[in-house]
Amino acid sequence: MHALDWMLVRDLWRMKGQVLAICLVIAAGVATFVMSLSTLDSLQGTLDAYYERYRFGDVFAHLKRAPNSLTDRLAEVPGVAEVQTRVVEDVTLDVAGMPEPAIGRLVSIPDRPRSGLNALYLRSGRYIEPGRDNEVLVSEAFALAHALKPGDSLLAIINGRKQRLRIVGVALSPEHIYQFAPGELLPDARRFGVIWMGYTELAAAFNMQGAFNDTAVTLTPDANESEVLRRIDQLTAPYGGLGAYGRADQPSHQFVTNEMKELRGMALVIPAIFLAVAAFLLNVVVSRLIQMQREQIAALKAFGYMRREIGLHYLKLVLLIVVCGVALGTLIGAWMGRGMTEIYTAFFRFPVFTYRLSGSIVLIAFAISSGAAVLGTLRAVAGAAALPPAEAMRPEPPATYRPLVLERLGLGSLFSPTVRMILRQLERRPLKALLTTLGIALAVSVLVVGSFGLDAIEHVIDTQFYLAQRQDVTIVLVEPGPSAVIDEVRHLPGVHRCEGFRTLPARLRSAHHARRVAIQGLEADGQLNRLMDMKQQVVAIPPNGLILSAKLAAILEVGVGDSVTVEVLEAERPDRDVPVVGLVDDFSGLAAYMDIQAANRLMREGTIISGAFLTVDQDHVGQLYTTLKNTPRTASVTVKAATLRSFRQTIAENLLLMRTITIVFAAVIAIGVVYNSARISLSERSRELATLRVIGFTRGEVSLILLGELAILTLIAIPTGLALGRALAALVIRVAYDTELFRIPLVVTWFTYGFAAMVTLLAAVFSGGIAHRLLAQLDLVAVLKSKE
């Protein structure tokens, strides 16, 4: 080993506290990067394999009823590889131990296992046996939520009759990775379950013998998806087709993709912040080190060391720190990634767990960190290498101080000498002060970014579930019915108020853009389910025309005043141009709203409703549930309190984990920056501080001079960081949370701001405490004896 390398090792050891702090910051950045990307990579791999092995469909279509003979014609569509037809019906379930009714989606399956598309993975029990009555398989999420196992049974209202279904197995399907009840925001395994039943039996129960009402197809590699969609629509239209859609619009797939997008967003923004801070810390520490080693560098140059060799020496130092950080970060990231993948595998209910960390992710992490670090230190290293030796051999000229601006204005008497020392120090090195402030501010901003998600979700809950949706229960009818149904519903036990709504499945088109949506016809003066935007303003529903989600309008490239073609996919299937009369910034999905009367006019029907919103007297709620569980005409019942509970649960699992991770890492940054700054000030000013101690200053007073500077910078950094955090949160929303499925408003509460400020302050105080203890170790005699 060369002597220069020994110097490297010893320098690293001497600065071990600072080196460790920088290492940890780099490790934090690399860990989030490795965790997010490896989780993404693993999940994508598992998902692809799952889809392929269980033959997940490429195109899906639902219709009213078509004869099985249509299957062959579907198969003849150019680009279609394989066709699966089936019967799918939503029914009300009565599950033991659950007061409110649940929704079951009955899906017919072939009599033999593992044939056809969307094959099932049997988790436990056995496949159904032909000829045995009422045997079903249930989805695992639903089974777990209700502790159902093979041998148990369920009550379902099938075509108006209450039937007992016997569970023989628990299964998974690539089609229902996430299970959405119709019209729901988020998956809810407790209130919604998929139930697979033999075709023969299910078709018989719904008078569908020799027919089907749902189809899935796979495409050949050279297929043109939009052309296939068009042809399938043509074929299914006469049979009440609701419009074919590709994987991109398949709810489960969409949700999984959405989660992936969020992960990817996180893989970009947070590590970028950490790496920026790490580069900054390295820059500060290396500049300082070089300053302290001025004479050593000069000596090396006097002995004939080349600039290149000296530059390389410091680059090695920097790269060694980076390598340590990357290695540590990779280990932590792989560990967290594995855990994260495990959580997501359980969350997505993938049949197999695989975690892989590809070398390229680690290489990219190293390239980014070393790139950031080298860039950050390049200037200092170049300066060191260029130092003219004769000049460096002379002791550094004494630092130039000057009176403060305030003092020049004649306000100097306001400050004590101690405060003046602190302020002059700040004014003398404005760049250093600025960078330190920025570093601390970044820590604050990471905390804001890591926590604002919960605020946004609370805002969504508040808006969606309390201000907009004031109903307790939503009922969906099996078949749209006349408004007289409202009167019947109004007389159900405990019902206070009741408002009908009309839902129209439709395709909205404008130029070459098109989207399938459900148009909601609401009562214009309705009080229960109000339309509300992100700013919690009620949006009035005009008597004519459509109100669109802003996101949908953007996709269709239309604005207020334009019109869109509405192709209703139900009944007479009218196809009309309807003006867009308003836009609403809403949270989820792509929606279109209109006055229920206008919807009825569009359909050329009398007053028809698809369902109703109810408010219920809490004392009679049990009675209402029992009645609804036994009402044949209701297809599904949604209970708000239950929805809310599951919404919170789903969100909490994801966000709380993220929040914990960011808190730990933000604390690492804050401590890293403050500790490093304190260490550097201490080494730069040890002589000055020791002198003060010798002439009689107490340790506390000297501490104040050393740490007062940092305290001021921390106090400036906190509001700066809060503002920066808000800006970064807006960026995260843009990158990760602006999808067709969800939009999150930029909401940051005072609690979050306070929390971010508090954590940073604690980290700063902690680091200050360490510096204060170091001050106690200051060897007064040795410091004063050493040469200038």
Added chain:
Amino acid sequence: MGEVEVHALRGVDLFLYEGEFVVLLGPSGSGKSTLLNILGGLDVPTSGTVHYRDHDLSTYDDAALTRYRRDHVGFVFQFYNLIPSLTARENVALITDIARQPMSPDEALSVVGLADRMDHFPSQLSGGEQQRVAIARAIAKRPEVLLCDEPTGALDVRTGVIVLQAIERINRELGTTTAVITHNAVIAAMADRVISLSGGQISSEKRNERKTAAQELIW
């Protein structure tokens, strides 16, 4: 106050001969450090020329000066300039790592009488010992020229003499051209030639008929 041009050296015309021991004598501010820096290739004169054998150092760029220092010059500084994080042996190895035909660090340290202190860090050595490590470091590359800037400036008499003995021995045994700058007139007695500087100019030059051994110096 405006900028004032200050000449550290003015009209200096000087030859150093191979193998000779020269003492450059002068009070602080006389320009002797600047002269040494120019001789050692640490600095270039604003005007005039400097030659080493056939080479014109005054035309050298930074890289060429580095090459000159690396291959031909050994330096000893008043404040030793040892690397505190390296042991005595490693401080010497710093030079032997990059020199063309160095002696081993152990050998160089033995020459200055520190064979038993090789694994000590600078902080564990006395001032005289530190300066002797610096000398070992300077001579380990077998330089043609050894330049010493106030080598005893920070030392007491007894230790100073030990250090001077080391320099004397190197000049004698290795035939290294040696220039020592000092403000201590006593040291001049051990030189072949004594050059006095004041106000940036050479004020006198004298050749010693008889060199005094370092051991006999007292101040």
